[in-house]
Amino acid sequence: MKKITLLACMWVLMLTSVFAQWKPAGDRIKTKWAEQINPQNVLPEYPRPIMERSDWKNLNGLWDYAIVDKGSVTPKSFDGQILVPFAVESSLSGVGKTVGKDKELIYQRTFDVPSNWGNKQVLLNFGAVDWKTEVWVNNIKVGSHTGGYTSFSFDITAALQAKNNVLTVRVWDPTDDSTQPIGKQTNRQQGIWYTSVTGIWQTVWLEPVNKIHIAALHTTPNIDIHRLSVKPCVAGATPSDLVQVDVYDGKSMVASGKSINGEEVSLDMPEDAKLWSPESPFLYDMKVTVRRDGKVVDEVSSYTAMRKYSIGKDENGIVRMELNNKPLFQYGPLDQGWWPDGLYTAPTDEALKYDIQKTKDFGFNMIRKHIKVEPARWYTYCDRLGMIVWQDMPSGDMNPNPKWMNHDYFTAVEKVRTPESESTYRKEWKEIMDCLYSYPCVGTWVPFNEAWGQFKTEEITQWTKSYDPSRLVNPASGGNFYHCGDILDLHNYPQPKMYLYDGSRATVLGEYGGIGWAIKDHVWKQDQNWGYVKFNSAKEVTDEYVKYAEMLYDMIARGFSAGVYTQTTDVEIEVNGLMTYDRKVIKMEEDRIRSINQKICHSLDK
Secondary structure (H helix, E strand, O other): OHHHHHHHHHHHHHHHHHHHHOOOOOOOOOOHHHHHOOOOOOOOOOOOOOOEOOOOEEOOEEEEEEEEEOOOOOOOOOOEEEEEOOOOOOOOOOOOOOOOOOEEEEEEEEEOOOHHHOOOEEEEEEOOEEOEEEEEEOOEEEEEEEOOOOOEEEEOHHHOOOOOEEEEEEEEOOHHHOOOEOOOEEOOOEOOEEEOOOEEOOOEEEEEEOOOEEEEEEEEEEOOOOEEEEEEEEEOOOOOOEEEEEEEEOOEEEEEEEEEOOOOEEEEOOOOOOEOOOOOOOOEEEEEEEEEOOEEEEEEEEEEOEOOEEEEEOOOOOEEEEEOOEEOOEEEEEEOOOEOOOEOOOOOHHHHHHHHHHHHHOOOOEEEEOOOOOOHHHHHHHHHHOOEEEEEOOOEOOOOOHHHHOOOOOOOOOOOOOHHHHHHHHHHHHHHHHHHOOOOOEEEEEOEEOOOOOOOHHHHHHHHHHHOOOOEEOOEEOOOOOOOOOEEEEEOOOOOOOOOOOOOOEEEEEEEEOEEOOOOOOOOOOOOOEOOEEOOOHHHHHHHHHHHHHHHHHHHOOOEEEEEEEOOEOEOOEOOOOEOOOOOOEOOOHHHHHHHHHHHHOOOOO
């Protein structure tokens, strides 16, 4: 008993030592989940459920860090420790410092590779790092990547040693002092522009694989012909390697298919296959196996859904957004995906799921993910809970457009980007689409928002549609309109308004609302808070919300096919959320907004 007590005391002392090295930076408001963070077990969940392996090692936790002059050598001593994967500017990083275009952020830690990985290739995976990343293992450069929103990996096998491997990551991120996609990040926070996010902001992990292994999956359902197509990307493959895909409903296999030479696997699904929808978000489990000479060399677990996004005319000739060949009014909040303590990164997996679950509880059936991309688990939760997602491209290379700002929608001049800026946009947009392609919840791609950095609209829209014809394309949400894509998207604050209509595309209200209420002790700053209109109680805010929602409902018969309310939560000095920024207060009367939201979502039901 004394031995057990002594061990327990030693464990407590060790944990106390770890916590003494880390604490949240600053004195801003925080979510309840911030209190649950254990620096030794940060975001421990497997980060990529759409393609999961059972054997892996999480590298989240305390790393050494230093902020150095751009281009300078790695220092012999560091500034302190940073909690990965929280951006250096965030409170939960334990640092709370900015970096800027003239500096670089350097991370370093040691790691060991499990002994049973000895005959495997070892992949080093990053969920996302903003923006330019260079990586060394034991002073051997293993790779580099540009882009702030998608995952990437390096095969580090050749650089490994038996023990005490040293991992060094160098990041440069000029934020809005350059042209790369940044969304709402800025070095000069004000209004709708938020704190910058630099460096690692999603999980880092190691994964053992064979030389031949599955690198990616592209899954495309076709409910009209009862077929599921799975395109595997297999690293190290030879023409004779066999890929097998098995699809399950619970424990029962419902479809199976094979291919060789990297060809797409085509599976015949049951004619009565269960269709995915917000009301019934059914997911099929999927197992993908690679065999060489009859031996299994790699296997991943995945999932998929049978569903279809399209547009079509109703009995009155109005073009409607459709799900599974039936009109569905898509209605949801503008979701920025920011956190007062973690900025781009939710404090815990429970927190990541919370916003989606509350959106479902509020009676919405869609989320517009606003000029940000989320970690893979966020999209999996949308798949499981039944939330359609409009996915924005994070904007960048922005400048004010006076004609657009004056609502001269059809004569505004597009931005002329440099070849480098244009190339960066195209590269990152393609990577985002590739990363999110197989998630059933993603229903609409949004390349541009409010003319921010908007260029070659018709060309980008056409490319987006041809690259992924299985989804809708909203070419320019609320901005500089061109007759292309599937959707005409209007913005109007605070109340709904239909000032344009398109008889050949779906007409939607892509933003409206912005009803504000600053609640003491739950705001980012005590002053300077704003909303498009402001009230002082849950009843007043709810009354205004219901008034606007009834106006929107009346406009559905006139042609609106979707609506987006601003917004899910308060963000920094914006106080127009359904919830406070710290998620501790729901600012409206939930039963009333659920009732009117459900009325809107089911407005096209027959």
